[in-house]
Amino acid sequence: MDMVVRKHLFKALTLTMAMGLILTGTVSSTDKALAYDGISMSVVELRNKVSQADIDKAKRERDYARNQARNASSRLESLNSQRTGLEGELANLNQMSAEQQAQYEIISGQLQAALEAKAAALDRFIIAQGNLEDQQELFAQRVGAMFEFQNKSTLEVLLESDSIAGFFTNLEIISLIADSDNQAIDQLQIAMDEAQVAADQAMAEADNMQRIADEKQAELDELERRIGVTTEALESISTEITTAEQERDQLNAEAARLDQRIRDLTRQYQNQQAAAAANYSGGATKVVSGVSFTWPVASRTITDPYGPRVHPISGVTKMHTGLDIGSSYGAPIVAAASGTVIQVNLPVPGRNTGGTGYGNYLIISHGNGITTLYGHCRNIYVSSGQTVSQGQKIAEVGSTGSSTGPHLHFEIRVNGSTVNPRKYLP
Numbered sequence: 001m002d003m004v005v006r007k008h009l010f011k012a013l014t015l016t017m018a019m020g021l022i023l024t025g026t027v028s029s030t031d032k033a034l035a036y037d038g039i040s041m042s043v044v045e046l047r048n049k050v051s052q053a054d055i056d057k058a059k060r061e062r063d064y065a066r067n068q069a070r071n072a073s074s075r076l077e078s079l080n081s082q083r084t085g086l087e088g089e090l091a092n093l094n095q096m097s098a099e100q101q102a103q104y105e106i107i108s109g110q111l112q113a114a115l116e117a118k119a120a121a122l123d124r125f126i127i128a129q130g131n132l133e134d135q136q137e138l139f140a141q142r143v144g145a146m147f148e149f150q151n152k153s154t155l156e157v158l159l160e161s162d163s164i165a166g167f168f169t170n171l172e173i174i175s176l177i178a179d180s181d182n183q184a185i186d187q188l189q190i191a192m193d194e195a196q197v198a199a200d201q202a203m204a205e206a207d208n209m210q211r212i213a214d215e216k217q218a219e220l221d222e223l224e225r226r227i228g229v230t231t232e233a234l235e236s237i238s239t240e241i242t243t244a245e246q247e248r249d250q251l252n253a254e255a256a257r258l259d260q261r262i263r264d265l266t267r268q269y270q271n272q273q274a275a276a277a278a279n280y281s282g283g284a285t286k287v288v289s290g291v292s293f294t295w296p297v298a299s300r301t302i303t304d305p306y307g308p309r310v311h312p313i314s315g316v317t318k319m320h321t322g323l324d325i326g327s328s329y330g331a332p333i334v335a336a337a338s339g340t341v342i343q344v345n346l347p348v349p350g351r352n353t354g355g356t357g358y359g360n361y362l363i364i365s366h367g368n369g370i371t372t373l374y375g376h377c378r379n380i381y382v383s384s385g386q387t388v389s390q391g392q393k394i395a396e397v398g399s400t401g402s403s404t405g406p407h408l409h410f411e412i413r414v415n416g417s418t419v420n421p422r423k424y425l426p
């Protein structure tokens with residue numbers, strides 16, 4: 001991995017951690033520490049309101065960390081395959097080196113033998129040379145002796161000889177000595193020449209073996225150098241792998257920490273929502289046909305709009321006469337507008353389910369021919385004839401009657417005909 005990529009990664013990691021810190025908002029440094037251990041999260045919760053945006057932000061940070069971790073993982077894959085390649089190369093080089101080393105041992109042996117042969121040939125040459133010189137010296141002495149003879153006249157030899165026979169013998173000896181010495185010198189010259197040739201050959205052979213050994217040594221040195229380079233590359237890549245592994249692990253840990261944070265924030269957000277819903281007493285208003293309307297529950301989740309639909313239980317397409325707003329059991333239902341309760345039907349009081357049709361329901365009249373209906377309630381707190389004001393708690397969410405889960409079926413009728421309630425709500 002090059003330096004730029006690595007720097008970028010560390011930067012990203014630092015940024016992710018910094019973003020995590022920012023998330024805790026305006027909390028003190030002590031709270032930041034608390035926020036990080038997860039367990040003491042509630043200390044921060046008490047002081048900070050969580051918004052959906054906070055959760056989304058944590059999710060983006062988590063996704064970013066995950067993505068970076070994946071990048072690190074794929075870089076690791078590439079690095080690991082590079083390492084495998086280098087390990088193979090190194091094994092190859094080591095094997096080659098071992099083979100070359102073995103060859104070198106053989107060549108070294110041969111070189112040693114050639115050097116010994118050279119030394120022996122040189123010894124033999126020196127001996128042959130010595131023999132020749134000895135013989136030549138001996139010959140020179142004899143020639144000296146003969147010279148003395150030869151300077152004498154045949155008469156002098158005759159006179160110095162003991163007898164005629166001795167005279168002839170002396171002459172013959174002189175001649176014989178010259179012949180045999182010449183022969184011996186010739187032979188020794190030949191022997192010395194041969195020794196010279198043999199020594200030259202042995203020297204050439206030794207030189208040749210030395211050259212081969214040097215070449216092999218050079219090959220070995222080159223292999224040794226390549227082994228060094230490969231080993232270095234392998235060490236460097238191993239370091240990169242360790243770094244990338246650390247980065248990946250840190251990023252995964254960061255993602256896991258953010259996962260926990262998202263869970264904490266979500267729980268906190270849900271608790272906040274539930275608390276807000278429990279205290280719901282109406283919100284923004286909208287005036288239609290002279291009547292002010294507010295949402296009858298805290299939730300704004302429309303699970304089924306007004307209009308024709310396939311009925312979730314009967315499967316038959318028919319008109320859905322109200323607005324289904326998803327909520328939780330027991331969430332407060334308030335009067336959407338001020339008016340008078342004109343009908344309360346409570347066949348299964350206090351129960352989440354049971355009954356038929358609208359289940360537990362009530363109708364409020366708001367004047368101008370406008371009425372509102374609240375269906376599938378768990379309980380109802382008002383009675384027929386009672387005056388209620390906008391935002392007053394009149395019932396709680398249930399799933400009584402023809403219902404598949406906790407929700408409020410909210411209807412508005414104008415002169416007895418249903419209208420789309422969404423148009424009356426802010």
Ligand SMILES: [Zn+2]
Binds near residue numbers: 324408409
């Ligand atoms: Zn409905």
